[in-house]
Amino acid sequence: RRFPSVSHHHFASCGVSAAPHSPWRRWGRLALLSLALTLVACQPVAGTTATDQPSRSTPSVSPPPGTPLTDAVTTQRLDHYLSGINASGNVTASILVARGSTILLSKGYGLASEEQHIANTPQTRFRIGSITKQFTAMALLLLQQRGKLNVHDRLCQYITDCPAAWSSLTLQQLLTHTSGIPDYTNFGDFPSLIGTAVTPTGLIDRFKARPLSFTPGSRWSYSNSNYVVLGSIIERVSGQSYADFLTQNIFQPLGLHDTGYDSDTPALPTHADGYLGPGNHPVFIAMSEFYAAGALYSTVGDLFTWDRALLTGRLVPTAALAEMFAIQTPCPSGGCLMSNDLGYGYGWFIADQSGHRYDYHWGRIDGFLASNGIYPQDGVIVIVLSNLETTNTWGISVKLGDIALGTTSTRNKFAKRGRRR
Numbered sequence: 001r002r003f004p005s006v007s008h009h010h011f012a013s014c015g016v017s018a019a020p021h022s023p024w025r026r027w028g029r030l031a032l033l034s035l036a037l038t039l040v041a042c043q044p045v046a047g048t049t050a051t052d053q054p055s056r057s058t059p060s061v062s063p064p065p066g067t068p069l070t071d072a073v074t075t076q077r078l079d080h081y082l083s084g085i086n087a088s089g090n091v092t093a094s095i096l097v098a099r100g101s102t103i104l105l106s107k108g109y110g111l112a113s114e115e116q117h118i119a120n121t122p123q124t125r126f127r128i129g130s131i132t133k134q135f136t137a138m139a140l141l142l143l144q145q146r147g148k149l150n151v152h153d154r155l156c157q158y159i160t161d162c163p164a165a166w167s168s169l170t171l172q173q174l175l176t177h178t179s180g181i182p183d184y185t186n187f188g189d190f191p192s193l194i195g196t197a198v199t200p201t202g203l204i205d206r207f208k209a210r211p212l213s214f215t216p217g218s219r220w221s222y223s224n225s226n227y228v229v230l231g232s233i234i235e236r237v238s239g240q241s242y243a244d245f246l247t248q249n250i251f252q253p254l255g256l257h258d259t260g261y262d263s264d265t266p267a268l269p270t271h272a273d274g275y276l277g278p279g280n281h282p283v284f285i286a287m288s289e290f291y292a293a294g295a296l297y298s299t300v301g302d303l304f305t306w307d308r309a310l311l312t313g314r315l316v317p318t319a320a321l322a323e324m325f326a327i328q329t330p331c332p333s334g335g336c337l338m339s340n341d342l343g344y345g346y347g348w349f350i351a352d353q354s355g356h357r358y359d360y361h362w363g364r365i366d367g368f369l370a371s372n373g374i375y376p377q378d379g380v381i382v383i384v385l386s387n388l389e390t391t392n393t394w395g396i397s398v399k400l401g402d403i404a405l406g407t408t409s410t411r412n413k414f415a416k417r418g419r420r421r
Helices: 071-087 129-145 170-173 198-205 224-238 242-254 300-312 318-325 395-407
Strands: 050-052 091-098 102-109 112-113 296-298 341-344 349-353 356-365 368-375 382-386
Touching: 071 091, 071 395, 091 300, 091 395, 102 368, 129 170, 129 224, 129 242, 129 296, 129 318, 129 349, 129 356, 129 368, 170 224, 198 224, 224 242, 242 300, 296 300, 300 368, 300 382, 356 395, 368 395, 382 395
Parallel strands: none
Antiparallel strands: 050 102, 091 102, 091 382, 341 349, 349 356, 356 368, 368 382
16 A cells, blocks of 8 residues: 555545555645544546546446346446546546456546646556555565475574564565564654655664564554565565566566556656645655555556466466465454455455455555455456545445446445554
């Protein structure tokens, strides 16, 4: 997630019944905003436009209940819903919904740049915050397949001057947020450091001497520190930078040409500008502050290719994928992010959405919200990438899943636990 916004890090949405846990908390120009606030309904954005790919007509009325969910009918329903919230200015994003290998809808809504009046399109690049963790987890599994490490290894095998408190920790506990290592993005000095370039070692030094928050393995608690440490291990074991390893072993083999480690100053028009609210930019962010926990950018099309690669086992064997998507640790009472969450795998939340399994992750990084979700038993994929934090990214993603599945969800409550997700 990105983590912060206002410039803090988190994932959030508006127009839903409760606030999500974002991975990062935003801190506005001078004050930190509480993520515990109830999500606020999005306000219309002047000059909102939608860019279609391909263009489709919007039905004047919603199809009647019980209509068979053919691809054509599903696309009409998706278009009808999104056209409605776009007309009221309540969506600024690129959105893709697919069933199997068929893309049902791929569109851009609102503006990638309010100042330059550049529209969002399906090709627009967005910061994806904590969706980065899916790629970090896959890098670990690739190294495991090559015999370079094992997720059950002790962490201290890979850390110089490893703290005594970390002696029992395993890589798996970092992958599943059960290590007890505190989240460095929650430290009081983080807002003052967010614009400062830092090395992986420098990040780890910020929390290396801190006591663990709980006994390792005893419970789940989201911490970006876990994935920072995993990124440094990927570098040590592979002999490459984190960015180079992902590029050569994941992005290039899958043809993800619009995914990568983001620049501190990405350029228009290919990359969207981020907004905390209409006309309100976040403070400058050094992407090295988020590293393997949240520094990537992508497009809806590339994330679709990524999700399909996971569903079809293109990168690692089925057994390794089963490990990634297994419930490795259960969620606390009330859920991890959503109230219907069942547990956490390796870089993925696992939920039961109206009787359908839902594997997903959210991301929040100042000015950007992201949701990548897969309904594996149905072959449905829903991706929402937004560059305006008042967009109800979480609520929209759940609603689109309902439409694609032909279901009606109970209004999900987003857990209020923690500062950043």
